[in-house]
Amino acid sequence: MRKTTSVIVGVASATAIAASWAAGLTPKHDAVGGVTLSAPPAPPASTSGATSDASRRAGSTSAAPSTHTKSGSRSGSSSTSRPAAPRPRTIDGGVANTQYGNVQVAITVTGSHITDVRALHLTDSSGHSVQISDYAAPILRKEALSKQSAQIDMVSGATYTSEAYQQSLQSAIDAAHI
Amino acid sequence: MTSRNAARPRPNERVRRALRRGVEFRRWRHRVADLLEALAIGTLMLVVAQFLLGGGSHDLLSGDAGARLTAIGRLTGLVAMDLLLLQLVLAARVPWVDRVYGMDRALKAHRVLGRVTVPLVLVHVGTIVVGYAIGDGRTGVFGSLRELLKMVTGGGDLLLAALSTAALVAITGTSVQIARRRMSYEWWHVVHLTAYAATVLAIPHELSLGSDFTASAWTRAYWWTLWVVVAASVLWWRLLLPVVRSTRHGLRVTEVVEESDGVWSVVMRGRHLDRLEVRAGQFFNWRFVTPRLLLAAHPWSLSAAPDGRTLRITIRGLGDHSSAIANLRPGTYVLVEGPYGAFTTEARVRRKVLLLAAGIGVTPVRALLEELVTERHALPGDVTIVYRANDPSQLPLHDELEALVELADHHLATLVGPPVPGSSLPEGVGGNGSDAERLRRLVPDLAQHEVYLCGPPQWMSLVHQAVRRAGVPGPHIHDERFGW
Numbered sequence: 001m002r003k004t005t006s007v008i009v010g011v012a013s014a015t016a017i018a019a020s021w022a023a024g025l026t027p028k029h030d031a032v033g034g035v036t037l038s039a040p041p042a043p044p045a046s047t048s049g050a051t052s053d054a055s056r057r058a059g060s061t062s063a064a065p066s067t068h069t070k071s072g073s074r075s076g077s078s079s080t081s082r083p084a085a086p087r088p089r090t091i092d093g094g095v096a097n098t099q100y101g102n103v104q105v106a107i108t109v110t111g112s113h114i115t116d117v118r119a120l121h122l123t124d125s126s127g128h129s130v131q132i133s134d135y136a137a138p139i140l141r142k143e144a145l146s147k148q149s150a151q152i153d154m155v156s157g158a159t160y161t162s163e164a165y166q167q168s169l170q171s172a173i174d175a176a177h178i
Numbered sequence: 179m180t181s182r183n184a185a186r187p188r189p190n191e192r193v194r195r196a197l198r199r200g201v202e203f204r205r206w207r208h209r210v211a212d213l214l215e216a217l218a219i220g221t222l223m224l225v226v227a228q229f230l231l232g233g234g235s236h237d238l239l240s241g242d243a244g245a246r247l248t249a250i251g252r253l254t255g256l257v258a259m260d261l262l263l264l265q266l267v268l269a270a271r272v273p274w275v276d277r278v279y280g281m282d283r284a285l286k287a288h289r290v291l292g293r294v295t296v297p298l299v300l301v302h303v304g305t306i307v308v309g310y311a312i313g314d315g316r317t318g319v320f321g322s323l324r325e326l327l328k329m330v331t332g333g334g335d336l337l338l339a340a341l342s343t344a345a346l347v348a349i350t351g352t353s354v355q356i357a358r359r360r361m362s363y364e365w366w367h368v369v370h371l372t373a374y375a376a377t378v379l380a381i382p383h384e385l386s387l388g389s390d391f392t393a394s395a396w397t398r399a400y401w402w403t404l405w406v407v408v409a410a411s412v413l414w415w416r417l418l419l420p421v422v423r424s425t426r427h428g429l430r431v432t433e434v435v436e437e438s439d440g441v442w443s444v445v446m447r448g449r450h451l452d453r454l455e456v457r458a459g460q461f462f463n464w465r466f467v468t469p470r471l472l473l474a475a476h477p478w479s480l481s482a483a484p485d486g487r488t489l490r491i492t493i494r495g496l497g498d499h500s501s502a503i504a505n506l507r508p509g510t511y512v513l514v515e516g517p518y519g520a521f522t523t524e525a526r527v528r529r530k531v532l533l534l535a536a537g538i539g540v541t542p543v544r545a546l547l548e549e550l551v552t553e554r555h556a557l558p559g560d561v562t563i564v565y566r567a568n569d570p571s572q573l574p575l576h577d578e579l580e581a582l583v584e585l586a587d588h589h590l591a592t593l594v595g596p597p598v599p600g601s602s603l604p605e606g607v608g609g610n611g612s613d614a615e616r617l618r619r620l621v622p623d624l625a626q627h628e629v630y631l632c633g634p635p636q637w638m639s640l641v642h643q644a645v646r647r648a649g650v651p652g653p654h655i656h657d658e659r660f661g662w
Binding site for chain 2: 001009012013022023024129132154
C-alpha cells in the first residue's frame with residue numbers, strides 16, 4: 001500500500017473505531033441481552049383486563065398474541081367444590097421483546113406455589129427461532145417449576161429466549177406477590 | 179561477459195514500448211493493491227465498529243465478568259469470521275490478487291492470517307463458554323466444561339460450530355506438520371479442503387445466536403454480501419474456471435524428454451492455446467489423467483515461453499509422483515488450474531535484466547529469457563543470466579540457455595560448485611568478499627538491472643539479500659517462491 005493510501009485508511013479506521021467506541025458506551029437498548037420488557041405485568045387482580053391494557057400501552061407489541069385475553073380465564077371453576085383449598089390464580093407476565101420475537105409467559109399460582117408456567121408467546125422470527133423456542137421452553141418451564149423462581153439457568157443456544165422468558169416470568173411472579 | 183561498449187545503441191521502439199507498458203502496469207498494480215488492501219482493512223473496521231456501536235464498548239468496560247467475557251468472545255468471533263473470509267479470498271486464485279501480488283505472496287498472506295484466525299477462534303470459544311458459565315452461575319474449570327457440554331449437546335447450531343472449530347484446529351495442525359515435512363501433501367490437501375466446510379458450518383450459529391450478525395437489516399445484508407461474494411469467488415475461480423479451461427483446451431501430452439539426470443520435460447498440445455492468457459514465468463497446477471497422478475495437482479512453471487500451440491514444463495524427479503511423469507504416455511489428458519504467478523516481465527521498467535536461477539528453478543527463468551529474446555524486448559547484451567548448480571550433471575536446459583543467449587548477444591554465467599554455507603555463490607567465483615561485492619564484479623552495473631530470481635528458498639533469500647546490498651531497490655527484484 002502506498003503511503004498516502006495507508007495514511008488515509010489509517011485515519012479513517014481510527015476515526016470510525018473511536019467514534020463507534022464512544023457511541024457504544026451508551027447503548028440504546030439493554031446491551032447485554034437486547035431483551036426489553038415492553039408490557040408490564042397485569043396487576044395481581046388475576047383478571048385479564050389489565051393485561052390487554054398493558055399490551056395496548058406497549059406500542060411495539062404487534063406480535064403479542066391474541067391468547068392474551070384468554071389467559072385470565074376462570075381456571076378455578078373445577079376447584080370450587082373444595083372450598084378449603086386455595087384457588088389457583090393465573091397471572092400473565094409482561095411481554096419481553098427480543099430481536100427474534102416476543103416472549104410472554106403466564107403462571108398459575110396456587111397459594112404461594114407456582115403450579116404451572118405456560119408460554120403464551122415465544123420467539124418466532126424464523127423457523128429456526130421457533131425450533132429453538134420449542135426446544136428451550138420445556139427446559140425453562142421445568143427449571144422454573146423446580147426452583148419456584150425466575151432465577152433459572154439460561155438454555156445455551158437459546159440465550160434470547162431464556163433471557164426474555166426469565167424477564168416475563170419475573171414480572172409475573174412480582175405481580176403475583178408471592 | 180563484460181563487453182561494454184562506450185556508445186550503446188538507443189533502445190529501439192520495441193524495447194521502449196515494453197518498458198512503458200511496465201510503467202503503466204506498475205501504476206495499475208499500485209492502484210489495485212491500494213484498493214484491495216483498503217477493502218480488506220475496511221471490512222475488519224466495519225465489523226469492529228458495528229460491534230462497538232451495538233454496545234460493545236459498554237459491555238467490554240462495564241458489566242460483570244460473564245458479560246465482559248462474552249463481549250470479548252463476540253468480538254473475537256466476528257473478527258475471526260472476517261479474517262476467515264479474507265483467507266478464503268486469498269486462496270481463491272482471484273486474478274487481480276494473483277496479478278498484483280503473485281500466488282506465492284497471496285498464499286503466504288493466507289498462512290499468516292491463519293496463524294491469527296485460529297487462535298482467535300479458540301479465544302472466542304473459550305471466552306463465550308466461560309462467560310456463559312458465569313452467567314449460569316457455574317464456576318471453575320469443571321463448571322466451564324459442563325457449560326461447554328451443555329452448549330454443544332443443546333442445540334444443533336453449536337454442535338456444527340464445534341465441528342467447525344475442530345476442523346480449523348486440524349487444518350492448523352496439519353499445516354504445521356507439512357511445514358516440517360512430516361506429512362504428505364495429499365493428506366494435508368484433503369484436510370485443508372475442510373476449511374470450506376468449517377466456514378459454512380460456522381454460519382448457522384452466527385445467524386441464530388450471534389446478535390451482532392443480525393443486529394440490523396444492514397448488518398445482515400453486509401454479512402450475506404460477504405458470504406455470497408466469497409463463495410462465488412471460490413466457486414468460479416477455484417473450481418469452475420479450471421474445469422472450463424481444461425475442457426476448452428483439452429491438453430494432451432505429446433512427448434516426454436529426459437533433459438538431464440532425473441529431469442524430464444513434458445510437452446503438451448491443446449486447442450485454442452493462442453487464446454489462453456499466459457505469460458512466460460507463470461505456472462499452472464498440473465494434473466495428469468492417469469490412475470497414479472490424477473489425485474495430485476502439482477505446481478510447475480512453464481519452461482518455455484508459450485507460443486500459442488504448445489506448453490512445456492520441466493520437472494525434476496523428487497517425489498514418487500514426479501518420477502511417474504517419466505512414464506507418461508503421449509496422448510494422456512492433462513487438467514490444469516492456472517495460469518498463476520506474477521513472476522513475469524509485466525512489471526519490468528528497466529532496460530537491463532539480470533536472471534538468476536539455481537537448480538530446477540531454471541525453468542521459469544528459461545521461459546523469461548526466451549520471451550525477452552524472441553519478442554526482442556531487450557537490446558543485445560542487456561540480459562545477463564546466472565545459472566547456479568552444485569554439480570555439472572545438474573544443469574538441465576543449459577544448452578537451450580546457451581543457444582538463446584547467443585541469438586541476442588546476451589551473457590550467460592554458469593556457476594558450478596558445491597554449496598557454501600551462508601553464500602549463494604560457489605567458492606572463488608567473483609573473487610573475495612561478500613556475495614554482494616562478488617555479484618557486482620560478475621555483473622557490471624548490477625544496481626541498474628531488473629532482477630529475476632528463482633531457486634531453492636534458502637538460496638533465494640541469500641541472493642535477495644546480496645542483490646539488495648549491491649544496490650538494487652526492492653521493487654526491481656522479482657522472485658518466485660517455489661513449491662507449496
